[in-house]
Amino acid sequence: MTRPDFSGWLARPPYGSEAQAKDAAMTAAMNELTEWHATQCAPYRRMLTLLGAAGHAARTLDEVPYLPVRLFKEMDLRSVDAQAVFKTLSSSGTTGQQVSRIHLDRDNAAMQTRVLGRLVGDALGHKRLPMLVIDSPAVLKDRQAFSARGAGILGFSVFGLDRSFALDADMRIDLPAIEAFLQRHAGRPLLVFGFTYMIWAHFLQALRERGLCLPLADGVLLHGGGWKKLAAQAVDAAEFRRVVQQCTGMTRVVNYYGMVEQTGSIAIECEQGRLHVSDFSDLIVRDPVDFHPLGVGQVGLIETLSVLPLSYPGHALLTEDMGRIDGIDDCPCGRRGKTFTITGRLPKAELRGCSDTYERAA
Amino acid sequence: MNNLEKYDATFVDTLMVGRDALAALKYQDVEAWDSVGHMQLMNALEEAFGIEMDIDDIIAFSGHEAGKGILAKYGVQL
Amino acid sequence: MNALLERPPAPAAPALPLTVRAGGPLQTLDRRPMAPFAAPVLDFLSALSHDLLASPDARRHPDIATFAFWCRRGHLQPMAEAWARGPARVGRGLVLHIAPGNVPVNFAFSLAFGMLAGNANIVRVAEVERAQTTVLCAALQRRFADPRHAVVAARNRVVQYARDDTVTAALSAQAAARVLWGGDRTIAHLRSLPAPPRCVDVAFADRYSLAMLDARAVNEAGSQALADLVRGFFHDAYLQDQDACSSPQLVVWQGEPAACAQARQRFWPALDALLEREYALAPIHAVDKLVQLCRAAAALPQAQSSVRHGNRIHRVQLQSLPAGIEQHRGHAGFFFEVDTTGFEPLAGVVDARLQTLTTFGLDRQALARRVVELGLTGIDRIVPVGQALAIGLVWDGHDLVSTLSRIVEVP
Numbered sequence: 001m002t003r004p005d006f007s008g009w010l011a012r013p014p015y016g017s018e019a020q021a022k023d024a025a026m027t028a029a030m031n032e033l034t035e036w037h038a039t040q041c042a043p044y045r046r047m048l049t050l051l052g053a054a055g056h057a058a059r060t061l062d063e064v065p066y067l068p069v070r071l072f073k074e075m076d077l078r079s080v081d082a083q084a085v086f087k088t089l090s091s092s093g094t095t096g097q098q099v100s101r102i103h104l105d106r107d108n109a110a111m112q113t114r115v116l117g118r119l120v121g122d123a124l125g126h127k128r129l130p131m132l133v134i135d136s137p138a139v140l141k142d143r144q145a146f147s148a149r150g151a152g153i154l155g156f157s158v159f160g161l162d163r164s165f166a167l168d169a170d171m172r173i174d175l176p177a178i179e180a181f182l183q184r185h186a187g188r189p190l191l192v193f194g195f196t197y198m199i200w201a202h203f204l205q206a207l208r209e210r211g212l213c214l215p216l217a218d219g220v221l222l223h224g225g226g227w228k229k230l231a232a233q234a235v236d237a238a239e240f241r242r243v244v245q246q247c248t249g250m251t252r253v254v255n256y257y258g259m260v261e262q263t264g265s266i267a268i269e270c271e272q273g274r275l276h277v278s279d280f281s282d283l284i285v286r287d288p289v290d291f292h293p294l295g296v297g298q299v300g301l302i303e304t305l306s307v308l309p310l311s312y313p314g315h316a317l318l319t320e321d322m323g324r325i326d327g328i329d330d331c332p333c334g335r336r337g338k339t340f341t342i343t344g345r346l347p348k349a350e351l352r353g354c355s356d357t358y359e360r361a362a
Numbered sequence: 363m364n365n366l367e368k369y370d371a372t373f374v375d376t377l378m379v380g381r382d383a384l385a386a387l388k389y390q391d392v393e394a395w396d397s398v399g400h401m402q403l404m405n406a407l408e409e410a411f412g413i414e415m416d417i418d419d420i421i422a423f424s425g426h427e428a429g430k431g432i433l434a435k436y437g438v439q440l
Numbered sequence: 441m442n443a444l445l446e447r448p449p450a451p452a453a454p455a456l457p458l459t460v461r462a463g464g465p466l467q468t469l470d471r472r473p474m475a476p477f478a479a480p481v482l483d484f485l486s487a488l489s490h491d492l493l494a495s496p497d498a499r500r501h502p503d504i505a506t507f508a509f510w511c512r513r514g515h516l517q518p519m520a521e522a523w524a525r526g527p528a529r530v531g532r533g534l535v536l537h538i539a540p541g542n543v544p545v546n547f548a549f550s551l552a553f554g555m556l557a558g559n560a561n562i563v564r565v566a567e568v569e570r571a572q573t574t575v576l577c578a579a580l581q582r583r584f585a586d587p588r589h590a591v592v593a594a595r596n597r598v599v600q601y602a603r604d605d606t607v608t609a610a611l612s613a614q615a616a617a618r619v620l621w622g623g624d625r626t627i628a629h630l631r632s633l634p635a636p637p638r639c640v641d642v643a644f645a646d647r648y649s650l651a652m653l654d655a656r657a658v659n660e661a662g663s664q665a666l667a668d669l670v671r672g673f674f675h676d677a678y679l680q681d682q683d684a685c686s687s688p689q690l691v692v693w694q695g696e697p698a699a700c701a702q703a704r705q706r707f708w709p710a711l712d713a714l715l716e717r718e719y720a721l722a723p724i725h726a727v728d729k730l731v732q733l734c735r736a737a738a739a740l741p742q743a744q745s746s747v748r749h750g751n752r753i754h755r756v757q758l759q760s761l762p763a764g765i766e767q768h769r770g771h772a773g774f775f776f777e778v779d780t781t782g783f784e785p786l787a788g789v790v791d792a793r794l795q796t797l798t799t800f801g802l803d804r805q806a807l808a809r810r811v812v813e814l815g816l817t818g819i820d821r822i823v824p825v826g827q828a829l830a831i832g833l834v835w836d837g838h839d840l841v842s843t844l845s846r847i848v849e850v851p
Contacts, residue, residue: 288723
C-alpha cells in the first residue's frame with residue numbers, strides 16, 4: 001500500500017471545513033491511516049483484530065478504531081523500519097514513571113513542522129517575532145535526547161527570532177538577560193513562549209515577589225502543557241491571565257492543547273478564548289461507562305484524531321483527559337470546526353474501600 | 363566576498379561540512395543539520411545578509427539549492 | 441504468678457525507625473509462645489470480632505466484615521477443639537509478617553493466623569495505607585488497651601516503615617518464622633535477608649486463579665441458581681478488582697462447543713445486568729481494560745476475539761490455553777476465556793502459580809483427586825464460585841497452625 005500523503009491539505013485554510021465535509025474527509029483519511037498502519041505494524045494489526053475492527057472501514061468518525069494513549073508508554077509501536085526512525089520523542093515524566101516513545105521518520109517530522117507552522121502562523125501571523133522562552137537554556141543542552149519540554153521549545157523556535165531564555169541554569173529568573181532582550185527589540189511586538197506551569201512557578205511568581213511589571217504589553221504569550229499542576233494550587237485560567245497582565249502587561253494570552261503522541265496538530269486558543277480543532281485533526285468525547293460518543297456539551301473522555309502520525313499508529317488515540325465539545329462551526333472568531341474545553345485529568349482509581357463497588361453510579 | 367561565497371561560507375561554518383558537499387546538501391542529511399542546526403543556520407544567514415525570514419520560508423528551507431530561491435525573495439541574489 | 445514463670449522479656453532490640461500502628465513499643469514485646477488456640481487468643485479475637493461488627497466504619501467494608509465474622513467464637517471454637525485432640529504443640533516464638541499491598545485485610549488474617557498458632561507477632565503493613573488498614577489498626581489498638589487482653593497485647597505489634605532492608609533484617613534476625621506476602625521478586629528478596637537457622641518461612645507469592653464452569657450445568661440452572669452463580673462470580677472477581685491472588689483471571693467453559701456457546705450467552709449478560717444495578721465502574725478502569733486488551737492482542741497469538749459488555753466486562757477468547765497464561769492477569773473485570781472438554785487440557789498448563797480453582801457444576805472431590813493423580817504442581821484449593829476470597833487457616837497449600845507451631849513430642 002502506498003504511504004498516505006496529506007501534504008495537499010496544507011494548501012487549504014486550516015480552519016475552513018464545515019462539519020459535514022470535515023467528517024467525511026477525516027473519516028476517509030482515518031480509514032486510509034488505519035489500513036496503512038495495519039499493513040506496516042504487526043502488533044497494531046493484532047490489536048485491530050482483537051478489537052473487532054480489522055478489515056472493514058469506518059462509516060463514521062466514531063467508528064474509527066482508537067488506541068489508548070498509555071500504550072505508547074508500554075510498547076514500541078512503529079510503522080516504519082527501525083533504520084528509518086530518525087528521532088524518538090518522549091513525553092515528560094517523573095523518574096520512575098514510564099514515558100511515551102514516539103518514533104518519527106523524516107517525513108513524519110517534516111510534516112509535523114509544516115502543520116505546526118500553518119497553525120501558529122494562523123494564530124500569530126507569518127512574520128517571525130523576537131522570542132522570549134520562559135525556560136532555561138539547559139533544557140536544550142543534550143541535543144541527542146530532548147525532553148518533551150526541549151522538543152516543544154525547539155519545535156516552536158521556528159516562529160522566533162533571537163530566541164532568548166528568561167530563566168538561568170538554576171531555573172531562576174534572569175532579569176539581566178530579559179532586560180537585554182527587551183532593549184534589543186524595543187518597540188517590536190514580542191512572542192513569549194513557555195509551558196504553563198513553568199511560566200507560573202518560575203516567572204510570574206518571581207516577578208510578583210519583586211513587585212515587578214515587565215514592559216511586555218506589546219507581546220503575546222503562547223503557552224501549553226496543561227493546567228493540572230496549577231489546578232492543584234487552585235489557579236484557573238482566569239487567575240493565570242490576571243497575573244500575566246499584572247506582571248507583564250500582556251493581554252494577548254494564547255493557550256494551546258497538544259500531546260507528544262500527536263505533535264504538530266495542536267489546538268490553539270482563538271481570540272474568543274476557545275480551543276479550536278484544526279482541519280488536520282479532530283476530537284470525539286466518549287462516555288467512560290461504555291465509550292459511546294457523547295454530544296456537544298457533555299463531559300467525557302477525549303479522543304484525538306490526527307492525520308499526521310504516519311511512522312507510528314497514533315492517528316486515533318483515547319487520552320486520559322476529560323473534556324467536552326463546546327460548539328461546532330459556531331465560534332464568533334470565524335474559524336470553523338469544533339471548539340472544546342479540557343475539564344481535567346481522569347482521576348486515578350480510588351484505593352477502594354470495597355464499599356465503592358456496592359454504591360450506584362451517580 | 364560576493365553573496366554566493368558568503369552563503370556557502372555560512373553553511374560551511376555553521377554545519378561544519380565541506381564546500382564540495384554543499385550542492386546536494388539537504389536538511390537532516392548530516393547530523394549537524396538537525397532542528398537545532400537548522401535554527402542556527404537560519405540565524406546565521408539572517409545575520410550575514412541582514413534579513414528576517416518568514417516562518418513559512420524557514421520551514422520550506424529544505425536544502426542548499428532550495429535556499430537560494432528563498433533568499434531571492436528577500437532580495438539576496440545568489 | 442510465681443517468679444519462675446514470670447521470665448522477663450528478651451533483651452530489648454535497639455530502637456528501629458518504624459511507626460507502631462497497634463500495640464506498645466517494640467522493646468517491650470513479649471515473645472513467649474503459647475499453645476495454639478490458647479484461651480486468651482480466642483477471647484481476644486472474639487472481642488475484636490464484636491468490636492468490628494459493631495463499628496459503622498468496619499461495616500462499610502465487606503472485607504473487614506468478612507474478617508470479623510471469621511474471628512467469631514462460633515467459628516474458632518470448633519477448630520480449637522479439633523486441635524486440642526492432637527499432640528502437644530506450642531507456637532514457634534516470634535513471627536514476622538510482611539503483609540501484602542494488594543489486599544488490605546490480609547494483614548489482619550496473617551496476624552490472626554500467627555496468634556492462633558500460638559505465636560508472638562510483628563506484622564508490617566504496607567506504607568500506602570488503605571482505609572481498611574486504618575480501621576483495623578484502630579480496632580486492634582482498642583482491644584489491646586483493654587486490660588483483659590494484656591497477655592495478647594503484650595505479644596503483638598503492627599508496624600509500618602518505608603521499605604528498609606536494615607529494619608526488616610533486624611526484625612528477621614529474631615524471627616522463629618516469617619510469613620511473607622508479595623510478588624515473586626519481593627519474596628525472593630525478603631528470603632535473602634538473614635534469619636535464624638531454624639526459622640520457618642511461609643511464602644504467599646504471586647498466584648493465579650481461575651473459574652471452571654460446566655456448560656450444561658449453567659444452561660440447565662434455574663433462574664435462582666443462575667442468579668446465585670452470577671452473584672458469587674461478582675463477589676469473587678469484582679470485590680477486589682481481581683487484585684486478590686484468588687480472584688479468577690481466566691474462565692474455562694467445560695463442555696461441547698455448542699453447549700459452551702449457549703452457556704456464555706446465559707452467564708455474561710446475567711452478570712452484566714447485576715453489574716449495571718450494583719457496580720460503579722471507575723472510568724480509569726475502562727481505560728485500563730482497553731490497555732489490557734491491546735496488550736493481550738500484542739502478546740498472545742491465541743487471542744482470537746474479544747467481547748465487551750459496555751466497559752463493565754471485557755472478555756478475550758482464546759483459541760487454546762497457552763503455557764504461561766498465568767503471566768496475563770486481568771484487572772477490574774477483564775477475563776480470558778477458553779472452552780475445554782474435560783480437565784486434561786487445563787492440566788497441561790497448571791503450574792505452581794495456580795492457586796484457586798472455583799467451580800460450578802463440577803465434582804470438586806473428583807477434580808482434587810485428578811490433581812493428585814496427575815502430580816500437578818498447582819491448585820491449592822477447589823471451591824465453589826463465590827468462595828474464591830474465603831481465606832482460612834489452610835491457605836496456599838499450607839496448614840498454617842501446623843507450620844507456625846511446633847510439636848513437643850512425647851512418643
